[in-house]
Amino acid sequence: MIARAGRIFAVGDIHGCVDKLRTLLGMIKLDWDRDLMVFLGDYVDRGPDSRGVIELLLDLKKRHADRLIFLKGNHEWMFMQFLKGEDHDFFLQNGGIETLESYSLEKGKTDMPQSHLDFLDNLDLYFETQDYIFVHAGLRSNIPISEQSQEDLLWIRSPFLKSSYDWGKRVIFGHTPFSVPLIEANKVGIDTGAVYGGRLTCLILPDFEFIFS
Numbered sequence: 001m002i003a004r005a006g007r008i009f010a011v012g013d014i015h016g017c018v019d020k021l022r023t024l025l026g027m028i029k030l031d032w033d034r035d036l037m038v039f040l041g042d043y044v045d046r047g048p049d050s051r052g053v054i055e056l057l058l059d060l061k062k063r064h065a066d067r068l069i070f071l072k073g074n075h076e077w078m079f080m081q082f083l084k085g086e087d088h089d090f091f092l093q094n095g096g097i098e099t100l101e102s103y104s105l106e107k108g109k110t111d112m113p114q115s116h117l118d119f120l121d122n123l124d125l126y127f128e129t130q131d132y133i134f135v136h137a138g139l140r141s142n143i144p145i146s147e148q149s150q151e152d153l154l155w156i157r158s159p160f161l162k163s164s165y166d167w168g169k170r171v172i173f174g175h176t177p178f179s180v181p182l183i184e185a186n187k188v189g190i191d192t193g194a195v196y197g198g199r200l201t202c203l204i205l206p207d208f209e210f211i212f213s
Contacts, residue, residue: 006031006034006035006036007030007031007034007035007036007204007205007206007207008035008036008037008038008129008132008204008205008206009028009030009035009036009037009038009202009203009204009205010037010038010039010040010134010172010190010202010203010204010205011024011037011038011039011040011190011200011201011202012040012174012190012191012192012194012200012201012202012203013040013041013042013073013174013175013177013191013194013195014039014042014043014047014053014194014195014200015042015043015044015045015046015047015050015075015095015194015195016043016044016045016046016047016048016049016050016052016053016098016099016102016195017047017048017049017053017194017195017200018047018048018049018052018053018056020194020199020200020213021053021056021200021213022056023200023213024200024202024211024212024213025056025060027202027211027213028202028211030067032064032067035067036067036068036069037064037067037068037069038068038069038071038127038134038172039057039068039069039070039071040071040073040134040135040136040172040173040174040175040190040191041070041071041072041073041074041075041076041123041136041154041174041175042073042074042075042076042136042174042175042191043057043073043075043076044075044076044079044095044099045075045078045079045094045095045096045098045099046075046094046095046098046195047095047098047194047195048098048102049102050098050099050102050103051099051102051103051116052102054116054119054120055116057070057119058115058116058119061119069124069127069134070119070123070124071123071124071125071126071127071134071135071136072123072124072125072136072154073136073137073154073174073175074136074137074154074155074175075094075095076120076123077150077154078090078091078094078096079091079096079099079120080120080121082096083112083117125150125153125154126145126148126153128145128169129169130169131169131170131205131206132169132170132171132172132205133145133167133169133170133171133172134171134172134173135153135171135172135173136153136154136173136174136175137152137153137154137155137156137157137160137173137174137175137176138152138153138156138157138160138161138171138173138175138176138187139152139153139156139160139167139171140152140156140159140160141159141160141163141165142165145167154175155175157175157176160173160187161176161182161189163186164184164185164186165186166186167186170185170186170187170188171186171187171188172187172188172190172203172205173187173188173189173190173191174189174190174191175189175191176189176191177191177192177193177196177198178191178192178193179192179193179198180192181201181203181210188203190202190203190210192212199212199213200212200213
């Protein structure tokens, strides 16, 4: 997927931290006629209000659907697997309990609005512009973006983090938390551990400015 835009505002992993998301959105000044906002995934799990995060994103989407890109994170994948009756323990052991609590449990099932299910079921694996590739976790070296596996796009860490490979465009990613954004020639990591007491980060491109909440 390739799109032309003014500026691009890329937002890192939210993990149920709705207050930090609300604060960050209040600090961001977009031109909704030209700019794009890209969310890098991991909206749910570990934090206090995954439901609130998705509700806030859906509200934003109602007003500016054509200027928003929502990527899938590994935690959305785990959540959907759980809702399909698969990988139950894996989800719960990785922050899923907090997500279920935010939706409230009734007779062992979550109270999931259809709009939330549709949101989770229609997330993109990556987003590409003329200058950047946006992805949740990262990319495998020497493989074209169209041939990357979903597992790597959602889960890869060390082989990507250690790689100096040039994918032809700078890769903007989340997934792996850092105390401050990771800035390298071929990639920029903007998961700054919001759910672990760190900050939620937005990277503005091509200005290469950061906003934190």
